Amino acid sequence: MNPTENNSSCDREINASLRVPLLALFGGAAVWLVVGLVLGLIAGIKFHAPEFLGGCSWFTYGHLAPAANDAVLYGFCIPAALGVMLWIFARLSQNPLALPLVPVVAANLWHLGVLIGTVAILLGDSTGHTWIEYPRVAAVLLFAAFLLIAVSAAATFGWRREQDLYPSHWFLFAALLWFPWIYSTANLLLISNPLPRGVVQPIIGWWLANNLVFVWLALVGVGTAFYFLPKISVRPLANSGFALFGFITLILFGTWCGIPQGAPVPAWLPTLSSVAAVLTIIPLLAISIVTVKTVCGACVSCHGPFCFIKFGMISFVVSGILYLAEACPQYSRVLEFTWFGVGQTQLQLLGFAAMILFGAIYELLPQVMGKPLPLPKFAKLHFWVAIAGVLLFVVPLIIGGIEQGEKLADASVPFAAANAAALQFLRVSATGQLLILLGALLFTANIFIMTIQWKIGLVKMVIAYLKSPLETPETVEVKS
Numbered sequence: 001m002n003p004t005e006n007n008s009s010c011d012r013e014i015n016a017s018l019r020v021p022l023l024a025l026f027g028g029a030a031v032w033l034v035v036g037l038v039l040g041l042i043a044g045i046k047f048h049a050p051e052f053l054g055g056c057s058w059f060t061y062g063h064l065a066p067a068a069n070d071a072v073l074y075g076f077c078i079p080a081a082l083g084v085m086l087w088i089f090a091r092l093s094q095n096p097l098a099l100p101l102v103p104v105v106a107a108n109l110w111h112l113g114v115l116i117g118t119v120a121i122l123l124g125d126s127t128g129h130t131w132i133e134y135p136r137v138a139a140v141l142l143f144a145a146f147l148l149i150a151v152s153a154a155a156t157f158g159w160r161r162e163q164d165l166y167p168s169h170w171f172l173f174a175a176l177l178w179f180p181w182i183y184s185t186a187n188l189l190l191i192s193n194p195l196p197r198g199v200v201q202p203i204i205g206w207w208l209a210n211n212l213v214f215v216w217l218a219l220v221g222v223g224t225a226f227y228f229l230p231k232i233s234v235r236p237l238a239n240s241g242f243a244l245f246g247f248i249t250l251i252l253f254g255t256w257c258g259i260p261q262g263a264p265v266p267a268w269l270p271t272l273s274s275v276a277a278v279l280t281i282i283p284l285l286a287i288s289i290v291t292v293k294t295v296c297g298a299c300v301s302c303h304g305p306f307c308f309i310k311f312g313m314i315s316f317v318v319s320g321i322l323y324l325a326e327a328c329p330q331y332s333r334v335l336e337f338t339w340f341g342v343g344q345t346q347l348q349l350l351g352f353a354a355m356i357l358f359g360a361i362y363e364l365l366p367q368v369m370g371k372p373l374p375l376p377k378f379a380k381l382h383f384w385v386a387i388a389g390v391l392l393f394v395v396p397l398i399i400g401g402i403e404q405g406e407k408l409a410d411a412s413v414p415f416a417a418a419n420a421a422a423l424q425f426l427r428v429s430a431t432g433q434l435l436i437l438l439g440a441l442l443f444t445a446n447i448f449i450m451t452i453q454w455k456i457g458l459v460k461m462v463i464a465y466l467k468s469p470l471e472t473p474e475t476v477e478v479k480s
Helices: 009-048 061-093 101-122 136-158 167-190 200-233 240-254 268-279 281-295 305-327 329-335 339-369 376-409 415-420 423-467 473-479
Strands: none
Touching (some): 009 423, 061 136, 061 167, 061 200, 305 339
16 A cells, blocks of 8 residues: 545645654754764774773773764664654644644653763763663653653544554554563663562563664664655555565564573573574565565666665665574574674664665655755765765674684684784774764754754744734724
8 A cells, every 4th residue: 555645735734733843853863863973983993992082081982882872773763763753643644743742842851861861871870781871860751752752643643534554554653652661661670679680681681672773673664664665656565465464573573582692591592582583584574575566666766765765675684684693593603792793783773774764854854844955965965975884884894793703713713813803894894984974964964954944934934923013903994
């Protein structure tokens, strides 16, 4: 099925109701993307040049790496995804956004929570658990902000005029429910007292990391792609049955993955995780079939939102295969404790989720603002810079991780020599980080110029209204 939308005054009402919430979400997300990439670049440099900024305790690798990852995920991916969700729900519902002031307040709470959490990590006040390093205050703000946005999205969905459900509804509505569940559960079990003992803590951490980075981002990214790919190509989404099958199997099998083969836990846990990881090939195949059949033969110019989303879906399939390789006992013996896992995670974040969100924002923001992008050439340049950056960033990490793992598995190779083998690949990946950062700056420039233009237009409108003469009884009689 392809979402059908009537071009009418209803569309203008929908765009008007979304304008301020989306600017609040996207503007902050763009800033945090740049901040996260800068911190990640510094962290990468310090790994092979530890004397760089060595006089400041804030800029140690142990502080920079989690702050960078959380800024990209919580600062950019999640708020940008929430903004895209609100737009898709409103457009598919053919109804203006419900409670439009609620997402504006929530966006500011969210960005405040990311600020507090990032500063806390840099100061050394991290929880120590991967992907939930933010302290309790920041976690509460993020949880409350997400719930507020979810209420607005759910109300928009509930008051919809168009009653048909599309595949995007399944993925995105599940994502609205998924995040509060996994985030609150992990925080309650790992941060509040009393803490669980022994191996329970890492098991909970692995469960959260898998459900957040793999499952939740997959729900958001695939749901967004299944809306925009048929919309931009003006073709129906192929094989809706395959889409439903992919959705169900992704939730069924994807949630059991994430426990490493070498984890010091009961043997049945890594075994179950490996079996589930192998079974995730089923949703990957189903989603791939739907995507290929939808985009194959579509006459759409490249460099635009369509190609951003296509590249994102390719990255999703590749990162899923790499994730599967990590879970296989035969390969995990070599790949575990290397840069391979970092490369797979960054491909999921920057190659899949970020690229799809870039394409979605480039497509929807001109419609919401009622004017084209102020710097369309920047958007085209961003496409090529982002692709080159992702490839140069991720591929060296994966290759370097494989070489590092092979040397670590060889008892005759010293540990220091095995780690040094990956340094040349890390230097190449730093070039990729620079290109991704350049693309993020191009993206941010379009967002901010469009926001400034809208604010200037709003000020002019207010000034014109204030300067207009007041109506008096005499003028009313003349008009009549």
